[in-house]
Amino acid sequence: MKPHRRRILIRSAAAAPVDAAAPQPRVAVNFDRPKVSELTMGMRVWGINGVGFDMLGASPLETVKLGTHEVWEFRNEGRAGMVRMAMPHSMHVRGLQFRVIGRSVASRFARGHDKVKAGLVDKGWKDTVLVMPGERVRILLGFADYPGPFLYHCHMLEHGDSGLMRNHLVMATNAVERDNPIAKIAGFAKRQRITGTPTTMQLVAAVAIEGVCSNGASRLPS
Numbered sequence: 001m002k003p004h005r006r007r008i009l010i011r012s013a014a015a016a017p018v019d020a021a022a023p024q025p026r027v028a029v030n031f032d033r034p035k036v037s038e039l040t041m042g043m044r045v046w047g048i049n050g051v052g053f054d055m056l057g058a059s060p061l062e063t064v065k066l067g068t069h070e071v072w073e074f075r076n077e078g079r080a081g082m083v084r085m086a087m088p089h090s091m092h093v094r095g096l097q098f099r100v101i102g103r104s105v106a107s108r109f110a111r112g113h114d115k116v117k118a119g120l121v122d123k124g125w126k127d128t129v130l131v132m133p134g135e136r137v138r139i140l141l142g143f144a145d146y147p148g149p150f151l152y153h154c155h156m157l158e159h160g161d162s163g164l165m166r167n168h169l170v171m172a173t174n175a176v177e178r179d180n181p182i183a184k185i186a187g188f189a190k191r192q193r194i195t196g197t198p199t200t201m202q203l204v205a206a207v208a209i210e211g212v213c214s215n216g217a218s219r220l221p222s
């Protein structure tokens with residue numbers, strides 16, 4: 001029998017912001033293609049899109065440009081694991097505040113969801129959003145102020161510690177750095193106050209700038 005894939009849209013108060021200063025979702029550079037983070041569980045190890053924490057890693061999906069807005073979607077559907085279970089996750093994005101712009105829930109989770117949905121408060125600025133079992137939650141983020149690597153993770157300690165934590169990288173670009181890899185690395189290292197051997201600096205800066213994971217070392221500039 002085919003799995004039942006119907007989803008139920010939950011009315012989100014934030015969909016029509018009462019705060020006139022709130023950004024509108026259409027300012028996002030990826031409004032039509034939200035970046036999806038599946039909150040996954042393997043053998044008792046949590047992850048995001050099937051991978052756990054990586055100190056220096058930020059995937060291309062996790063790399064954003066300073067001065068832009070993006071829409072991200074957290075999906076908590078209990079997939080990709082031998083243990084098919086879904087728990088609430090309290091997703092926190094460091095370094096900024098965001099808006100919740102929409103929720104939906106899989107129909108097979110709707111009954112349980114009905115019991116708690118009155119407690120979900122999506123109005124206003126957030127730095128953490130609760131993602132219930134079976135839910136997809138969309139948020140609008142503006143990367144206005146600071147370049148560099150930041151964490152995003154589940155705020156339940158054992159989940160974050162078990163791998164439900166990743167970096168997102170805010171890239172600053174300007175004409176000089178865009179055209180000159182050496183200036184790009186030097187500029188990044190200076191802004192981030194990265195010190196150490198040239199190899200360390202290169203690695204950290206290249207990972208950050210290029211958005212490659214640590215296994216992408218072949219792309220390090222020489």
Ligand SMILES: [Cu+2]
Pocket residue numbers: 088089090154155156159160164
């Ligand atoms: Cu969690």
